[in-house]
Amino acid sequence: MKAKQSLTDSEIAAIEKxxxxxxLPRAACIEAMKIVQEHRGWISDDTLTLLADHLGMSTAxxxxxxxFYNLIFREPxxxxxxxxxxxxxxxxxxxxxxxxxxSDLLHIRFGETTADGRFTLLPNVCLGACDQAPAMMIDExxxxxxxxxxxxxxxxxxx
Amino acid sequence: MEKPLxxxxxxxxxxxxxxxxxxxxxxxxxxxCLTLPPAEITALVQESDLKGRGGAGFNTGMKWSFVPMTGDxxxxxxxxxxxxxEPGTFKDRMLMxxxxxxxxxxxxxAAYAIQADISYVFLRWxxxxxxxxxxxxxxxxxxxxxxxxxxxxxxxxxxxYLHTGVGRYICGEETAxxxxxxxxxxxxxxxxxxxxxxxxxxxxxxxNNVETLCNLPPLLNNGPDWYKSxxxxxxxxxKLYGVSGHVKKPGLWELPMGTPMxxxxxxxxxxxxDGYQFRGALPGGASTDFLVHQHMSVxxxxxxxxxAGSRLGTGTMIVLDxxxxxxxxxxxxxxxxxxxxCGWCTPCREGxxxxxxxxxxxxxxxxxxxxxxxxxxxxxxxxxxxxxxxxAPGAMEPLQSVLKYFREDFENxxxxxxxxxxx
Numbered sequence: 412m413k414a415k416q417s418l419t420d421s422e423i424a425a426i427e428k429x430x431x432x433x434x435l436p437r438a439a440c441i442e443a444m445k446i447v448q449e450h451r452g453w454i455s456d457d458t459l460t461l462l463a464d465h466l467g468m469s470t471a472x473x474x475x476x477x478x479f480y481n482l483i484f485r486e487p488x489x490x491x492x493x494x495x496x497x498x499x500x501x502x503x504x505x506x507x508x509x510x511x512x513x514s515d516l517l518h519i520r521f522g523e524t525t526a527d528g529r530f531t532l533l534p535n536v537c538l539g540a541c542d543q544a545p546a547m548m549i550d551e552x553x554x555x556x557x558x559x560x561x562x563x564x565x566x567x568x569x570x
Numbered sequence: 571m572e573k574p575l576x577x578x579x580x581x582x583x584x585x586x587x588x589x590x591x592x593x594x595x596x597x598x599x600x601x602x603c604l605t606l607p608p609a610e611i612t613a614l615v616q617e618s619d620l621k622g623r624g625g626a627g628f629n630t631g632m633k634w635s636f637v638p639m640t641g642d643x644x645x646x647x648x649x650x651x652x653x654x655x656e657p658g659t660f661k662d663r664m665l666m667x668x669x670x671x672x673x674x675x676x677x678x679x680a681a682y683a684i685q686a687d688i689s690y691v692f693l694r695w696x697x698x699x700x701x702x703x704x705x706x707x708x709x710x711x712x713x714x715x716x717x718x719x720x721x722x723x724x725x726x727x728x729x730x731y732l733h734t735g736v737g738r739y740i741c742g743e744e745t746a747x748x749x750x751x752x753x754x755x756x757x758x759x760x761x762x763x764x765x766x767x768x769x770x771x772x773x774x775x776x777x778n779n780v781e782t783l784c785n786l787p788p789l790l791n792n793g794p795d796w797y798k799s800x801x802x803x804x805x806x807x808x809k810l811y812g813v814s815g816h817v818k819k820p821g822l823w824e825l826p827m828g829t830p831m832x833x834x835x836x837x838x839x840x841x842x843x844d845g846y847q848f849r850g851a852l853p854g855g856a857s858t859d860f861l862v863h864q865h866m867s868v869x870x871x872x873x874x875x876x877x878a879g880s881r882l883g884t885g886t887m888i889v890l891d892x893x894x895x896x897x898x899x900x901x902x903x904x905x906x907x908x909x910x911x912c913g914w915c916t917p918c919r920e921g922x923x924x925x926x927x928x929x930x931x932x933x934x935x936x937x938x939x940x941x942x943x944x945x946x947x948x949x950x951x952x953x954x955x956x957x958x959x960x961x962a963p964g965a966m967e968p969l970q971s972v973l974k975y976f977r978e979d980f981e982n983x984x985x986x987x988x989x990x991x992x993x
Contacts, residue, residue, distance in 0.1 A: 432731065433753070434771050440753040441736060479755040479912075481737035482695050494696070498657035499856055500814040502902040503894050536739055536906060537657040537856075538696050541814035541886065542821045551698045 418461050422447055426465065436466045440473060444483050453484040481535075488531040489524045491569045494548040497534040500541035509545050512559040516566060529569070572800055574788030575781065575808060576824040579668030585703050588710035591671040597716060599790035600678045604724040609639065611683040611790070618794035619806040620786075623661075624651055624742070624779030625854065625883045627805075627872040636766035637684040637774045645688050647775040648681035649751070650783055652693040652700070653735055653742040656855035657906055658888035661810040662780035664822055666693075666700035669784075670707040674730070676783030678716060679790060681728050684776055689730045692747055695737065704732050739910035743959050744777040746912065757914040758959035781810055803828015803871030809882075811870060813839035815889030816846040822886070828874065832866040834887065847892040850975060854883020856903050857964025859971035860890070880971070895991035896976040897983055900968055901929040907965035915958035921948055922965060932980060935987035942980060945973060 418426070429442040443462055448454055454462075454477055456470075463473040477483045495513065497506055510521070513532060517525050524531040540546035543555030549569060578586060578594055591597070603611055616631025637646065650673060654662040666673060673691070681689050691704055708730050711717045719727035738756055740746045745759035748770050769775020785807060789797045798806045805827050811834050812822040818840030825834070831853070835841065842848050850860040853870065859880035861868060868878045875882040890899055908922035925948050928941050949970040952962040973980065983989055 438753040438771070441750065442733075442753075445734075445736060476753070476755055479738065480735075483736050497902075498906055499852075499888055499899070499902055500658050503815050503888070503891070503899070535696070536655055536737075536910065537659065539654050539660040539663045539694075541658050541660045541888070542812060544814060544820075548696060553696075553698070 416457055416461065418447070418465060419450065422450055423465070437468050440466050440468065440476060441480070441483075444473075444477060448484060453487050459485075481533075487524070487528075489529050491530050491550050493530055493532045494535035494538070495521075495532065496536070496538040496540070496544070496546050498537035500537070501545040504544035506545040506557075508559050509547070509557050509562070512562050513566075516563055530566070571826065573808060573824045574792075574800070575665065575672075575784050575810060576668065578672065579664070581668065585667065586669055586671060588671055588707065588714055591669070591675075595791070596671055596787070597675055597714075599787040600675050600682070600716065601722060603679050603682050603790060604722055604726060608683050608685055611679065614794055615683070615786070615789065618789055618797040620782065620789060620797065621805055621872055622779055623781035623785075623809070623884070625656065625857075625881070627882065630778065630782055633766070633778075634680070634684050634776055636764065637776060638767065639685065643773055645771070645773045646684055646686040647770045647773060648677055648684060648686040648689040649747065649770070649775065649777045650677050650689070650691045650780055651742060651744065651747060651777050652691050652697070652780045653747060654697070654780070655694055655739045655742055656857065656884050656886075657903070658814055658852065659812070659855045659884040659886045660814075661812055661822060661884060661886055663697055663700060664810070665780055665784050666697065666704060670700070670703045671711070672784050672787055673704075673780055674707055674711055674716075676786040677730065678711075678728060679786045680776060680778055680783060682726060684774070685726075686774075686776070687727055687729065689728060690751060690770075691730070691732045692741070692751060693732060693734050694741075695734050701732065701734055708732060738912070739906075740912045740959075740961060743961065746959070747777060748775065755912070757912045760958075801827040801871070803869040804873040805871040809870070809885050811838070812886030813889065814886070815851075816843045816891045816893070817841065817889055818843055828869040828871040830866070831861060831868050831870055831887075834870065835866075835889070839889075842889075842891065845893075848889065849892050849896070850890045852883075852888045852890075852968055853880055854885050854887070856888070856906060857881075857960075857967055858883040859967045860975055862975050881967070893991070895933070895989055896972055896979045897929060897933045897989065898991065900972045901926065901933050903968050904929055904965060907961065911961060915962075917952050918957050918959075918962040921952045922962060924948065925952075925965075925969065932983050933989055935983060935989065937980075937984045939981075939984055941984070942973065942977070945969060949973070 425446045426443045429439040463470045545557045612634045620630045621627045741750045741756045746756040750756040765775040850862040904926045908926040911918045913919045949966045954963045
């Protein structure tokens with residue numbers, strides 16, 4: 412039988428710190444999911460249950476919150492997450508060409524992860540870089556004024 | 571030209587640390603506030619006619635005045651809405667990346683005016699640089715004794731936290747933001763009770779936009795008369811105006827409130843790129859009505875833009891050019907709104923995807939004349955008064971105006987069964 416997983420000590424310590432700031436443990440659930448996702452990359456069903464137990468919520472209730480927010484990942488993602496802006500200024504400035512090029516280079520479409528687990532490609536609402544459209548983020552880095560011919564090089568800097 | 575919002579912002583050097591900001595007069599306004607009765611600050615802000623820069627344009631001091639100042643409350647909260655996600659909007663990012671301490675000082679002033687003891691910056695995740703700078707600024711402010719208990723021996727205490735969100739446009743709606751901060755799904759709340767009475771965790775709460783709050787330190791230093799004198803239009807102060815699209819110099823500028831649209835587009839954005847003609851613009855983000863050629867002289871302030879049939883919104887303009895299909899343009903907007911509907915109320919949850927599908931079929935050349943009637947019906951049924959919050963009515967603003975100003979382009983798609991821009 413598989414040993415029951417648990418939250419790690421450092422995850423629990425960080426979550427407890429957040430719980431101190433709010434009137435009820437459950438009010439810290441989004442912070443708690445962020446903390447665990449930071450450590451594990453995504454929130455699996457097992458992880459969700461562990462968290463729900465810790466916060467005194469039902470798993471279903473926590474899942475209803477997890478799935479509401481687009482930056483809580485309920486499926487595994489690649490080592491690097493690409494957020495490509497598909498909102499209006501980037502549409503006018505040609506994000507579609509950027510998307511097609513990324514899709515060709517990585518052999519994936521929006522919502523998919525490369526076979527080697529390196530990249531996940533996701534559409535994202537306006538990144539607030541409209542004067543420098545089209546724009547995308549890879550992990551914590553923002554890339555403005557994108558041109559299709561730069562993309563192969565940019566991707567090569569993310570091992 | 572005075573630029574109280576951006577005078578301490580330069581991207582040729584790192585953003586100011588607290589000491590640098592103090593050297594140019596930073597935190598003077600807050601120190602002064604600590605010696606004044608809170609009601610006096612609210613009255614000054616109300617008199618100055620500072621209007622909410624998040625898009626709604628409500629008088630900020632009046633908003634504060636609904637917070638109860640007597641009675642026994644466990645806490646009162648002040649929240650900076652830094653969840654900037656309105657498509658085409660990139661102004662609060664500049665303020666936070668450029669001078670985070672001015673936002674903090676504005677928050678302290680607002681918090682003192684309503685006697686809040688806890689404050690949050692609700693920041694969208696994508697603004698990583700702003701998050702790092704705000705973290706640092708908050709730590710510096712604690713160290714310098716501008717935050718914490720008994721600030722500068724005034725007896726007043728304030729805590730401040732940075733909360734980074736995990737996505738969803740609806741978190742920018744102030745009651746949805748409160749639910750997100752409480753660790754719930756970010757669906758808007760029914761009003762009344764208004765957040766001023768029962769907000770975060772049921773306590774009195776004010777949510778103000780970043781740009782609104784950044785106005786407060788200079789306003790308090792110089793007074794309401796000075797603040798009103800900055801404007802060229804019918805509303806007070808300066809405004810961060812942005813332009814994106816196929817213009818020569820897309821960007822962001824702090825200009826007197828009421829700067830005419832033509833001046834913004836020509837003198838600051840440099841006019842259209844070669845080979846592109848102006849057809850129209852959304853003056854303040856995705857959820858505003860189109861302005862077109864006939865509106866070039868409109869002063870970009872709340873009242874004048876409203877008189878022209880649109881809204882100043884966030885003041886960041888998105889330009890539609892002649893090489894971009896208006897149907898595709900609005901299809902992109904409605905895709906955004908359909909995706910970002912929180913799903914709470916039926917007209918929004920069902921009507922926006924329907925709208926998106928109709929626009930998609932017209933764009934693909936599969937539309938019928940009846941579709942235009944259907945779209946007009948949606949503009950009514952998803953309009954003000956029919957939905958739980960302002961998301962769907964906002965979504966209808968570009969749609970109703972595109973049907974008004976660019977109807978012929980829709981009819982061409984339907985008549986010729988194709989998109990003239992794509993084929």
